[in-house]
Amino acid sequence: GESVGLHLPTLSVQEGDNSIINCAYSNSASDYFIWYKQESGKGPQFIIDIRSNMDKRQGQRVTVLLNKTVKHLSLQIAATQPGDSAVYFCAENSGTYKYIFGTGTRLKVLA
């Protein structure tokens, strides 16, 4: 299938280690954020979201941290597995109709 993000920054982690993917967002008025996972040849898949009245939210093996002061978002994946290999995007919304996506980070899980 098609490859997504051939020239994206890449994070390589050992299987079983924790991964941290970072995202700097652009609009200080953004108040809702989503992390998406995109595998080759597929559309983005929703992972976890967070609203601006929170600074941390946990899901199954994933945690999103939000620092509004420096407009920074991070996605932490615990015990990274080979199936986590994909391109990860953060998306921000300021209460309007459109989401603005970051440039993406490719996560490679090493066996």
Add this chain to the structure above:
Amino acid sequence: DAGVTQSPTHLIKTRGQHVTLRCSPISGHKSVSWYQQVLGQGPQFIFQYYEKEERGRGNFPDRFSARQFPNYSSELNVNALLLGDSALYLCASSDLAGGHYEQYFGPGTRLTVT
């Protein structure tokens, strides 16, 4: 439950031609958004439709148009295709318009313009 579906999966067109891409949202969802994803970049917003009305438009030329049907499915039309229109076109559905709602994406249509 079926997710967001898009057709066709792949399409090859020649410069100057016209193309129509189709999207069916998740059952019960009334909002459809279209995004263009060029290789190596994140998706870029093109349109949002809610209850058959355009609610928002991104920075795309008038060659791009869309519509939403009474069953909430949607079409994206692109006229006078350029080489730079080659991209993955993604459709996303949600049950409400505006922000603060989860969007669910389809698999996309890969358009190649030669």
